[in-house]
Amino acid sequence: MIRNREELAETPAHETALDCIAAGIEATQPTRVMSEALDRDGSTLTIGDTTVVLDEYSEIVVVGGGKAAAQMANVIEDVLGDRLTDGVVVTNDPQETDRIAVVEGSHPTPNEAGEEGARRVLSLADGATEETLVLCLISGGGSALLPAPVDGVSLAELQSLTDDLLSSGATIHEINAVRKHLSAIKGGRLAAAAAPATVHSLLLSDVVGDDPSIIASGPTVPDESTYADARDVLDRYDIRPSAAIVERLENGDGERSETPTADDPAFERTELHMLANGFTALAAARSVAEEHGYTPVILSSQVEGEAREAAKTHAAIADEALATGNPVSPPAVLLSGGETTVTLDGDGSGGPNQEFVLSGALTSTSADVVVASVDTDGKDGASDVAGAIADRDALDDERRARAALAANDVYPYLAERGLVVDTGKTGTNVNDLRVLVVGESDDTR
Numbered sequence: 001m002i003r004n005r006e007e008l009a010e011t012p013a014h015e016t017a018l019d020c021i022a023a024g025i026e027a028t029q030p031t032r033v034m035s036e037a038l039d040r041d042g043s044t045l046t047i048g049d050t051t052v053v054l055d056e057y058s059e060i061v062v063v064g065g066g067k068a069a070a071q072m073a074n075v076i077e078d079v080l081g082d083r084l085t086d087g088v089v090v091t092n093d094p095q096e097t098d099r100i101a102v103v104e105g106s107h108p109t110p111n112e113a114g115e116e117g118a119r120r121v122l123s124l125a126d127g128a129t130e131e132t133l134v135l136c137l138i139s140g141g142g143s144a145l146l147p148a149p150v151d152g153v154s155l156a157e158l159q160s161l162t163d164d165l166l167s168s169g170a171t172i173h174e175i176n177a178v179r180k181h182l183s184a185i186k187g188g189r190l191a192a193a194a195a196p197a198t199v200h201s202l203l204l205s206d207v208v209g210d211d212p213s214i215i216a217s218g219p220t221v222p223d224e225s226t227y228a229d230a231r232d233v234l235d236r237y238d239i240r241p242s243a244a245i246v247e248r249l250e251n252g253d254g255e256r257s258e259t260p261t262a263d264d265p266a267f268e269r270t271e272l273h274m275l276a277n278g279f280t281a282l283a284a285a286r287s288v289a290e291e292h293g294y295t296p297v298i299l300s301s302q303v304e305g306e307a308r309e310a311a312k313t314h315a316a317i318a319d320e321a322l323a324t325g326n327p328v329s330p331p332a333v334l335l336s337g338g339e340t341t342v343t344l345d346g347d348g349s350g351g352p353n354q355e356f357v358l359s360g361a362l363t364s365t366s367a368d369v370v371v372a373s374v375d376t377d378g379k380d381g382a383s384d385v386a387g388a389i390a391d392r393d394a395l396d397d398e399r400r401a402r403a404a405l406a407a408n409d410v411y412p413y414l415a416e417r418g419l420v421v422d423t424g425k426t427g428t429n430v431n432d433l434r435v436l437v438v439g440e441s442d443d444t445r
């Protein structure tokens, strides 16, 4: 899992941090999460705490999209076997399946194959009746992987707008408010297509705070955002889309004034199941920290903001723990999740997790604090590594470290010192996982 673990496992504290990271990534593997959440006993399917009686339905179809869609599809077709009637999902990480068609789309810019897949998903949902059980598999990346531009808007126009939105600095909430108002599938429209079928949506969250209407732009979730919100986002970031998009966002589709909201009949028979999120990774890391003899504290699963600034706060908490035993007495492991960002001043290489580690290790006044941080998908920012791990002693040339941070060029600095964490593509995607090991446990010596 961590390819260069041996090189990084310098001390027991480093080993603990690496084991926490590995556990978080492992616990949120889509295949594992789906297998744990689903159980079938004859005609009874359980999804978490919910029981679904399969005999009540004449057909069962599976639809969905996202980076984890193929892994999810594989598990569900194993569970359902012959009871599965049909299915199609769109992903950028395909796998072989037996019964559910897997279409390879593209991310982050949508492509023709994704559009064709999204149309197939919509058509399966459209054909559903009151006697159909629709199981919808949703994970991060679904917005790009399931493009179904509304009539009058072309894929090329959507592609160009997507690129503009992604480079604008807009949040995922803002970006998806726009996407939902230009799509025949997002913002609850897939549920509307499937009504009056029963729809159970199985979600893996890559969104801080887990708002299901944001994850993959909520194809089966009521949407409270409006055309006016979408127009505001474009104004705020000074984005000028094609005339067809402007016209659509001004006038809607002529029939429906807004995307379906919670009181829409489309949602009478829909249920959401959140199978895993950033907290799942933190909880797994917490157990491992305990096993290694540390007292774990989950600070928050929702840390956002500038990576280097968030790191200073985390380092201050670690230093406080060492100095006064608050909020926890060492040996301790501080954990957090969420998604920090980098405001680019330079054009070097690195990512938010690497900047977090460098800034955190520079801030802490003690070499008894090991700072580690990774993006759980294995790719930190635009780099090819997941993140980094360091303590203060590892930063042998502080002046260069500070210069690297100032130039947003931390990767070379960290890589030269053997401090980057390399996991390769992990198959999961629940944002960042940060681990600060404070002091050293006797158990691990």
Ligand SMILES: O=C(O)C(=O)CO
Binding pocket: 139, 140, 141, 142, 143, 144, 172, 176, 206, 207, 214, 215, 216, 217
């Ligand atoms: O909207 C998306 O596709 C995201 O990745 C957030 O879930």
